Amino acid sequence: MYAQMVKSEGSSGEETPEEREFQDRIDRGEKIEPKEWMPAGYRKTLIRQISQHAHSEIVGQLPEGNWITRAPTLERKQILLAKVQDEAGHGLYLYSAAETLGISRDEMYEQLHSGKAKYSSIFNYPTLTWADMGAVGWLVDGAAIMNQVPLQRTSYGPYSRAMIRICKEESFHQRQGYHIMMKMARGTEAQREMAQDALNRFWYPALMMFGPSDANSVHSEQSMAWKIKINTNDELRQRFVNETVPQAEFLGLEVPDPDLAWNEEKGGYDFSQPDWDEFFEVLKGNGPCNKERLGARVKAWEDGAWFRDGLTAYAEKASARRAASATAAE
Amino acid sequence: MPSLPDMTTPNVAELARDQGGQGPRDVLAETPELKPALFEWLCRMGDSTLVLGHRLSEWCGRGPALEEDIAVANVALDLIGHTQMWLGLAAEVEEGGRSVDDLAYLRDVMRFRNIKLAELPNGDIGRTLMRQFLFDAWHHLMLERLVQSSVTEVAEIAAKALKEVTYHLGRSSDLVIRLGDGTAESHARMQEALDLLWPYTGEMFTGDAVDETVAEAGVAPRPEDLRAAWTALVTEVLFEATLSVPENGDVHRGGKQGRHTEHLGYLLAEMQFLQRAYPGAEW
Numbered sequence: 001m002y003a004q005m006v007k008s009e010g011s012s013g014e015e016t017p018e019e020r021e022f023q024d025r026i027d028r029g030e031k032i033e034p035k036e037w038m039p040a041g042y043r044k045t046l047i048r049q050i051s052q053h054a055h056s057e058i059v060g061q062l063p064e065g066n067w068i069t070r071a072p073t074l075e076r077k078q079i080l081l082a083k084v085q086d087e088a089g090h091g092l093y094l095y096s097a098a099e100t101l102g103i104s105r106d107e108m109y110e111q112l113h114s115g116k117a118k119y120s121s122i123f124n125y126p127t128l129t130w131a132d133m134g135a136v137g138w139l140v141d142g143a144a145i146m147n148q149v150p151l152q153r154t155s156y157g158p159y160s161r162a163m164i165r166i167c168k169e170e171s172f173h174q175r176q177g178y179h180i181m182m183k184m185a186r187g188t189e190a191q192r193e194m195a196q197d198a199l200n201r202f203w204y205p206a207l208m209m210f211g212p213s214d215a216n217s218v219h220s221e222q223s224m225a226w227k228i229k230i231n232t233n234d235e236l237r238q239r240f241v242n243e244t245v246p247q248a249e250f251l252g253l254e255v256p257d258p259d260l261a262w263n264e265e266k267g268g269y270d271f272s273q274p275d276w277d278e279f280f281e282v283l284k285g286n287g288p289c290n291k292e293r294l295g296a297r298v299k300a301w302e303d304g305a306w307f308r309d310g311l312t313a314y315a316e317k318a319s320a321r322r323a324a325s326a327t328a329a330e
Numbered sequence: 331m332p333s334l335p336d337m338t339t340p341n342v343a344e345l346a347r348d349q350g351g352q353g354p355r356d357v358l359a360e361t362p363e364l365k366p367a368l369f370e371w372l373c374r375m376g377d378s379t380l381v382l383g384h385r386l387s388e389w390c391g392r393g394p395a396l397e398e399d400i401a402v403a404n405v406a407l408d409l410i411g412h413t414q415m416w417l418g419l420a421a422e423v424e425e426g427g428r429s430v431d432d433l434a435y436l437r438d439v440m441r442f443r444n445i446k447l448a449e450l451p452n453g454d455i456g457r458t459l460m461r462q463f464l465f466d467a468w469h470h471l472m473l474e475r476l477v478q479s480s481v482t483e484v485a486e487i488a489a490k491a492l493k494e495v496t497y498h499l500g501r502s503s504d505l506v507i508r509l510g511d512g513t514a515e516s517h518a519r520m521q522e523a524l525d526l527l528w529p530y531t532g533e534m535f536t537g538d539a540v541d542e543t544v545a546e547a548g549v550a551p552r553p554e555d556l557r558a559a560w561t562a563l564v565t566e567v568l569f570e571a572t573l574s575v576p577e578n579g580d581v582h583r584g585g586k587q588g589r590h591t592e593h594l595g596y597l598l599a600e601m602q603f604l605q606r607a608y609p610g611a612e613w
Contacts, residue, residue: 061391061399068387072604072613073431074380074417077387078410084390085403092396105396130604130613180613188611296392304394307455307509310516314508 026227031157034100042226046156047101048117049228051108054094055119057087058112059293063127064136072130079176080133086169093165097158113298121279122205124287131184131191135198137177139206139244145170146240147210150230178247185251199248200256204274210237212276242268357480357547358423367543368481369424370443371550373433374540374586376416377444380434381594382465383409384601385452394455401501405462408494415487435605439588439595446585447530449594453523456509456516460523463502467563468534470499471556480548503567510571517572524568525576532580535560538587 015023019039025032032038061084068084071077095105111117122140127133148170151163184195211233214220223229231239248255263270281287358364386406393399417430428436447465452458473495476488509516535557537545545552568575584590604613 058391058396065390065392068390069384069600070603072435072611074410074414074434076613078407078414081387081390081403081407081410085400085407088391088396088399088403092400095396183613187613188608190608191611300392300394303392304398304455306513306515306519307394307398310509310512313512313516317511 023225026155026225030155031160032155033157041222042228043101045223045226045228046159047098047103050094050098050101050159051103051111052118052120054091054098054108055112055117056123057091057094059119059123059297061087062293062296063123063125063289064133066127067130067133070130071133076133076180083137083173083176086173090162090166090169093162097156097162100158109301113294113301115285115294118283120209121282121287122209123293124282124290125201125205126289128201129194129198131181131194131198132202134177134180134184134195135202137173137175138181138247139177139199139202140209141170141173141177142244143206143209143240145174146236146243150236153227153230155227181251181253185253195251196253199253203256204278207237207240207271207274208276208279210234210240212279238268241271245269357549361547364543364547364549365423365425367540368547368549369420370540371544372416372420372423373443374445376413376420376433377442378448378465379409379416380413381442381444381597382448382462383407383413384597385448385450386458386462388452389455389458398455402458405498405501408491408498412487412491412494415490419483419487431605435602439590439598441588442585442590442594442598443588444585444590444594445530445533446582446591447527447533449585449591449597450527450530451593453526454519456519457523457526459502459505459509460520461527462498463506463567464527464531464564466495466499466502467560467567468531468556470495471559471563472551475551475556479550484549506567506573507571510568510573520571521573524573528576528579529581530579532578533583533585536580536583540586 018037022032022037022039022042032042064080064084064087068077068080071080095108098108099105108117112119122143127136145167148163148167152160152167154160154163181195181198184191186192214233220229220232224232245255245260257272259270259272261270262268282290285291358368383406386402386409389399389402389406391399393402413434414430417433421428421430421433447461450461452461470492473488473492477485477492479485479488506520510520511517535553537553541550541553544550565575582591604611
């Protein structure tokens with residue numbers, strides 16, 4: 001997930017006529033396109049939000065990549081490979097969408113590698129057993145879909161179009177995760193134990209993916225007015241719990257929350273909040289795998305420098321050769 | 331988010347499954363004594379694509395550029411798909427009650443029949459790409475010939491795989507050229523990779539009794555028959571890449587007969603872990 005801690009940059013002072021017109025367009029449901037005028041705060045907030053989402057897709061390859069080489073059947077290996085490949089593809093669409101706002105992919109990488117830009121903290125949790133491939137697909141992709149489906153209607157055109165493509169693939173991801181969980185929950189005793197353990201470990205981190213309660217956040221209000229954010233964090237979290245609890249029951253697994261109870265009045269479950277202190281610690285870099293995840297990305301980038309330089313050098317030589325042969329032909 | 335009934339559709343497991351053909355196996359019907367050699371030969375094809383596909387999948391999330399990550403995963407996915415078909419046919423031909431996954435996950439090193447080139451560790455991305463290029467050039471020539479196989483299923487698998495491998499070869503030769511003729515560093519790395527891998531290439535062109543039996547039955551070409559075309563293709567690309575072709579390509583053999591490098595055991599230990607640790611479980 002991506003939008004967990006993005007604060008919008010509200011404008012200060014009086015609204016200008018341009019800002020008024022911009023807001024009217026958004027209110028009419030028009031899409032904003034790259035070359036059009038937009039407030040600096042809107043641009044800045046979007047860059048931060050989209051790049052954070054892109055980084056999450058890229059870093060998100062690692063916890064699942066951890067099991068590709070140990071997938072238990074050829075078919076599972078293919079499905080997982082295809083899924084992780086999709087995630088790299090999502091990263092590509094999102095970096096491209098962010099580039100339309102005037103930032104380069106290299107700049108965004110630089111922000112990720114230096115720790116300035118964040119990615120979803122869920123990927124700082126380890127994947128310890130094969131059941132985690134189920135839990136990640138079911139819960140993590142499930143929570144991501146919850147966030148992303150409304151963003152298909154977001155006001156910025158390229159972002160909205162990227163989200164439409166991404167959502168189609170995410171629902172396949174979630175189903176394959178749930179299918180793994182089903183096999184495990186109905187398998188041997190050892191498999192059932194792994195499935196329950198995966199749910200125990202991923203439940204609260206999945207709830208954290210929606211971000212802390214935004215009841216008091218003024219930034220959220222601005223993002224919602226701009227239709228960069230469509231629902232509040234609490235609304236989405238509640239919707240996720242309502243949909244996921246019956247799925248866990250169907251699997252015969254227990255949600256690790258003693259206070260979980262159906263509340264007839266609100267038509268949803270009452271549930272315990274995750275440990276927000278833990279959330280902020282992970283965000284600060286103190287989660288179980290922060291060092292490994294970021295370290296792996298930085299290493300991939302540094303190790304690949306000679307490869308990228310080689311391709312650039314070849315392209316320059318090739319264009320010089322073309323120019324030389326064009327001159328010779330004259 | 332999909333609703334609960336939608337989440338429980340069983341077809342997810344079938345999404346990646348390839349349908350093996352059920353057509354007539356003319357040659358096999360006439361000469362059932364061909365089966366043991368054909369089984370061996372199918373394992374050589376399937377194990378080579380499996381082991382190489384597995385190696386490529388180790389790159390996941392660690393490539394030098396996002397586009398490269400996607401492309402490497404794509405090639406890995408194709409090769410695992412070919413494995414499903416080759417080992418699937420091997421399991422049918424064997425008639426021993428073993429499944430594709432039994433063959434992939436429950437054989438030990440001495441029963442694996444892949445060429446050694448496929449099992450060598452990835453090294454840097456340059457070595458991975460050079461290994462891929464040397465393999466793709468052989469793979470492409472082999473599949474072009476297998477399209478004419480006397481066994482219908484083999485011809486069908488080859489026709490399906492050839493489309494993908496045409497793309498693999500185009501991509502790997504292009505990158506070998508660019509990196510060979512890129513910077514001094516990329517050139518040096520590609521030359522080093524070539525020097526290291528070249529002595530493993532001879533195995534692709536060395537036949538034994540199994541190869542002779544299947545060639546005799548018109549199933550596949552003799553390995554030696556591909557050497558000239560391979561050498562011509564590879565030499566041309568390496569020349570354009572400004573790389574020099576090493577001398578002796580025929581040093582390391584034995585993979586096809588189950589005598590491997592030390593590396594394969596670790597690869598299998600990792601790949602087969604779950605099937606070995608939880609025998610009989612379904613995943």
